[in-house]
Amino acid sequence: MxxxxxxxxxxxxxxxxxxxxxxxxxxxxxxxxxxxxxxxxNDPLQEFGNHGYLDANLVSFAAIIVVISGLIVxxxxxxxxxxxxxxxxxxxxPLRPVTYIAADVVVRFVISLVSIALMIxxxxxxxGARPKATWWASCSPPPSGSSPSLRWAMRSPP
Amino acid sequence: xxxAVRCTDVTxxxxxxxxxxxxxxxxxxGEIFGIIGPNGAGKTTLLECIEGLRxxxxxVIEVFGMDPExxxxxxxxxxxxxxxxxxxxxxxxxxxxxxxxxxxxxxxADWRPLLPRLGLEDKRDTYVEKLxxxxxxxxxxxxxxxxxxxxxxxxxxTTGLDPQSRLAIWDVIREIRxxxxxxxxTTHFMEEAERLCDRVAIIxxxxxxxxxxxxxxxxxxxxxxxxxxxxSGTPPLxxxxxxxxxxxxxxxxxxxxxRGTGTRLAQDVMAALAELDVPMRDLRTEQATLEDVFLALTxxxxxxxxxx
Numbered sequence: 001m002x003x004x005x006x007x008x009x010x011x012x013x014x015x016x017x018x019x020x021x022x023x024x025x026x027x028x029x030x031x032x033x034x035x036x037x038x039x040x041x042n043d044p045l046q047e048f049g050n051h052g053y054l055d056a057n058l059v060s061f062a063a064i065i066v067v068i069s070g071l072i073v074x075x076x077x078x079x080x081x082x083x084x085x086x087x088x089x090x091x092x093x094p095l096r097p098v099t100y101i102a103a104d105v106v107v108r109f110v111i112s113l114v115s116i117a118l119m120i121x122x123x124x125x126x127x128g129a130r131p132k133a134t135w136w137a138s139c140s141p142p143p144s145g146s147s148p149s150l151r152w153a154m155r156s157p158p
Numbered sequence: 159x160x161x162a163v164r165c166t167d168v169t170x171x172x173x174x175x176x177x178x179x180x181x182x183x184x185x186x187x188g189e190i191f192g193i194i195g196p197n198g199a200g201k202t203t204l205l206e207c208i209e210g211l212r213x214x215x216x217x218v219i220e221v222f223g224m225d226p227e228x229x230x231x232x233x234x235x236x237x238x239x240x241x242x243x244x245x246x247x248x249x250x251x252x253x254x255x256x257x258x259x260x261x262x263x264x265x266x267a268d269w270r271p272l273l274p275r276l277g278l279e280d281k282r283d284t285y286v287e288k289l290x291x292x293x294x295x296x297x298x299x300x301x302x303x304x305x306x307x308x309x310x311x312x313x314x315x316t317t318g319l320d321p322q323s324r325l326a327i328w329d330v331i332r333e334i335r336x337x338x339x340x341x342x343x344t345t346h347f348m349e350e351a352e353r354l355c356d357r358v359a360i361i362x363x364x365x366x367x368x369x370x371x372x373x374x375x376x377x378x379x380x381x382x383x384x385x386x387x388x389x390s391g392t393p394p395l396x397x398x399x400x401x402x403x404x405x406x407x408x409x410x411x412x413x414x415x416x417r418g419t420g421t422r423l424a425q426d427v428m429a430a431l432a433e434l435d436v437p438m439r440d441l442r443t444e445q446a447t448l449e450d451v452f453l454a455l456t457x458x459x460x461x462x463x464x465x466x
Binding site for chain 1: 209211230231234235239241243244245246247248249250254257258259260261262263264301
């Protein structure tokens with residue numbers, strides 16, 4: 001395997017082995033959809049233009065994943081790695097920082113994507129929601145949160 | 159033979175502190191070269207400048223003829239690095255860590271034979287954070303060797319380890335040298351430098367105050383050695399005092415103590431006692447150490463150095 005795929009594989013494994021990261025990046029959104037569905041249901045309401053609560057809001061829950069992943073889970077992981085010297089260990093190798101950043105972003109993107117897909121599946125299958133958004137709009141934001149902080153962590157001196 | 163490392167008038171400052179102050183030396187290929195000095199002497203800063211992890215202010219550094227700041231990737235393909243303060247990403251096993259770092263090199267070595275060599279064969283599926291300090295240091299050595307480097311940098315490798323782990327790691331370092339690689343290490347353990355290094359540079363306040371082999375450095379300060387022997391009877395101390403190099407001889411009970419200088423002192427004293435046919439046992443010698451060399455050169459104890 002080349003550096004990109006090895007880093008992506010290891011990064012995926014270590015993310016999924018971290019209970020906090022797994023919960024917030026993967027499990028939180030589907031659980032949130034279940035909770036909102038149980039609380040509010042999806043019966044048509046006038047304030048949502050005769051659409052259900054989940055019809056109107058399900059896709060916007062993806063923003064929560066973006067915020068949790070991009071502003072909490074990813075920065076905490078990066079800061080922890082940087083403080084411990086783990087990122088610096090990579091600097092002592094010929095690895096290009098962009099390779100590490102790309103692999104990390106792809107892994108977080110895919111995990112977030114799976115989480116969002118599960119959330120939408122639960123909303124549509126369990127509560128009959130008909131989300132009012134295009135699929136690609138739902139999936140585009142997740143990587144944006146991790147990239148800038150990773151670039152900072154890999155480049156600045158310790 | 160091309161020098162593995164060549165430094166010429168290297169300087170590095172942090173604001174008003176000149177951490178490296180005009181250092182010049184060469185590291186020969188195939189040797190274990192020690193950079194020793196108290197905490198805060200500038201050892202790690204110098205090493206990181208050579209590794210290309212820090213930018214020097216002035217001077218020239220060549221690693222196999224290449225500038226580590228400009229030909230960074232080429233230098234890193236040929237060197238292995240163990241950093242003084244580094245960790246690995248959490249939640250990964252030893253095997254995953256080795257796989258991960260092996261993928262960073264264009265032509266990585268097979269890391270599997272490294273595991274038994276470093277006593278880690280039964281730890282390959284253990285999370286790195288679950289390892290003991292000595293085992294973790296051996297993982298870092300494995301990472302430094304993962305590209306089969308021609309030059310290995312080891313920064314305070316054995317700090318914080320128990321004596322048994324330290325001895326085991328010394329054997330590994332000798333094996334690296336015997337395998338043909340050059341080793342540059344920093345340490346503030348004088349015994350480590352004495353037991354491991356072919357040559358040593360003593361650094362204080364960012365300057366090289368001495369550079370030579372350990373015996374030559376110790377010999378250069380003409381320090382006294384001390385020999386104590388348990389004897390039966392009363393040997394004629396005058397005969398011992400007449401031995402070349404002996405400056406003092408005394409007997410307390412059945413213990414004879416001889417102090418003197420010279421590299422042949424012990425042999426000459428033993429020869430004199432053998433000639434006198436004095437039954438003896440429990441021979442002990444105490445010789446000057448690199449600590450004494452540092453004291454003689456700087457007027458300070460090594461441990462008086464300020465923290466980095």
